[in-house]
Amino acid sequence: MKILVAVKRVVDYNVKVRVKSDQTGVETANVKMSMNPFDEIAVEEAVLLKEKGVATEIVAVSCGVSQCQETLRTAMAIGADRAILVECNEELQPLAVAKLLQSLVAREQPAMVILGKQAIDDDCNQTGQMLAALARLPQVTFASKLDVADGMATVAREVDGGSETLQVTLPAVVTVDLRLNEPRYVTLPNIMKAKKKPLETLTPAALGVDVAPRLKTLKVSEPPVRSAGIKVPDVATLVAKLRTEAKVI
């Protein structure tokens, strides 16, 4: 069984991001970049499935600038067998990534596509779902438990009310949540082995995919600085202030 895992290169979760002075986005120059933490969980799950004998090949995919190769090498150091970089210097929004992954799914025919539930830079939580729709595959999102047997995946999902267990036929798209597993620490021998694993570079054009953004970012600004609280004399004043000043009701 082949598994395709998608990984995204994002600003490291430890970094305190700053908004660029021209308010077009967040400052990413010279900022530490890492694999999206949810994607680490996705790769770990794929590797666990391989170690259990369920999966036979893990292909890691990333879309973006050429430095994404580092992220893919990390995926291979965790245990992916080979990697594909879809190299692109333009902004890639979730729909574009979903289309790129769709073309790779058609090419690779994996039994499962595993993705992190969302990226910590845009928090979109869209790519997996869009991919499933485009590729006409069943989807299970926010997986906190995953079992594969007899061509089916049984998945427990984290939902607002608690946990919901679904079963889907493979091939399917699964997006993973925090509680699914704890990613392993990469070993030194595996870092060295990963250097020799195959990494293929493609382009959106070669895959025949139009990746032009459909959404335009108008402005990015810091959240307003927290100001001092005030005391109100009664509930009526509270309601009035919430309505007219805070404008939240």
Place this chain on the structure above:
Amino acid sequence: MRYQAPLKDMLFAMQDLAGLSTVTALPGMEDYGQDTAQAVLEESAKFCEGVVAPLNWEGDKNPSSWKDRVVTTTPGFKEAFAQFAEGGWQGVIHPTEFGGQGLPKLVATPCAEMLHAASLSFALCPMLTDGAIEALLVAGSDELKNKFAAKLISGEWTGTMNLTEPQAGSDLAAVRARAEPQADGTYKVFGTKIFITYGEHDMTGNIVHLVLARVPGAPEGVKGISLFVVPKFLVNDDGSLGARNDAWCVSIEHKLGIKASPTAVLQFGDNGGAVGYLVGEENRGLEYMFIMMNAARFAVGMQGIAVADRAYQKAVTFARERVQSRDLAGSDGPVAIIHHPDVKRMLLTMRAHVEGARALAYVAAAISDVAHHAAEPAERASNQAVYEFLVPVVKGFSTEMSIEMASLGVQVHGGMGFIEETGAAQHYRDARILTIYEGTTAIQANDIVGRKTLRDKGVVAKALCGRIAMTEKDLAAHNDADCTAMRLALSQGRAALEESIDFILANGKSDAKAVYAGAVHYLKLAGLVLCGWQMARAMMIAQDRMAEDPAFFNAKVVTARFYADAVLPQAGALAQSIRQAGASTNRMSVDLF
């Protein structure tokens, strides 16, 4: 408190100052370029930050304990060591032939720095194991290497270095442990060894002790010491563990710092004699030890840099948060203390010393790689000579400064710094051992004066001064205010160092006591100037690359400038003291104390 490995500075020091590309151009080193180095450092950082650093405080609160000859390490250490071994981190630098990763020392050094910074106590176990591995690989027979090396490199077993006895510390000639040859070629070892780091613990199935002892009829003094492998459990030919050997931990020490590291008194031969295997030839034990000692001393230097950096990071975090007193420039209310000039001075001092010492150490590591792997024997030899000069400097200077910097770290915290729970005090206590073990500062100083300056008539020392002079020329070409200030400070520092070298060469034989009275100051002067030299190089590179990363490179230029303005001026004072203080030291007769 969280530790964050300073990857940017480590990569800068590795690539720009130490010359990673030169190292990867060496035969056999092609695989270890920038991408690999970065990947290795990042994963090492994750492990050190995530698994080891959280244990540091626990180790101090809940140190190793001894009962009935058994040592229990701090809760969490055993599991962490298993993960360390599984990660392949013990084998970073060791030959692939025995299961190691064979990485260049230049890439292994930042990994070691991070591990030490995460927890000095924890990192001591792999460090001493490295020493045992080196001794075996340098001098052991194939049989010994096959039996012990691979399992030490994989982290399945750990190793110890057993030199010290109650009457023999700095003076190893006084070692009394004895080894009696047996009919089957093995020896029976008898004696007491003290201060044995990780001499006993519960983390692995076996411990391999490397022990210095005398065989009957051996010559007096250092020329009569042999080296033996004395395993805790004997090892059968099939690699399985056999009988428990007659080597027992009779106590562990109650120490000022590095509390979680079990410091053992080991008793060999109370029950008939511990089985030992000769390493190499009889009476050459100390020679083998010295080959290994360069690596061990360099490692302790890295410990100094590591703990100083850990203390610095903590001090900066505190200084950003603690609010006391108005800003001298005027403010509405009190400000965070990081705004006050004296706090900035303390933090800059810590930062400048850490960055300078790190740069020098990494440069030395690269020189060691060239010394090991260069194709030409002449190139190997000349680099080895420079490396051997730098080792006592890295050990002596980085450790002495680490105590001062850890003390500053406490100072920045004010009263809270004196309270154990804050955590700054632990770094101060942990650092205190670094100038003592693996050769005291005085021993490093004797080495740099006797073996490394007098013996070759100052050739290597003066050649390094020559390289500093070349950097001064580069600074002159840069011609801006910062480079000019650095050039002047560096040239004065170099002059102080050259003058001191001349003084030593002139008086080394005729007034040895006066020269050796100033030896530690000579060591400090060498460290001060050589680290300043690296900061000068860093300043110019940072200026050239400013646009790539303004925040990082601007900080580098300012830190280097501070080094020139506030640290390098000490050079002149040290040179004067080296020249002058010998006379009064000689004059003060023993009975006057």
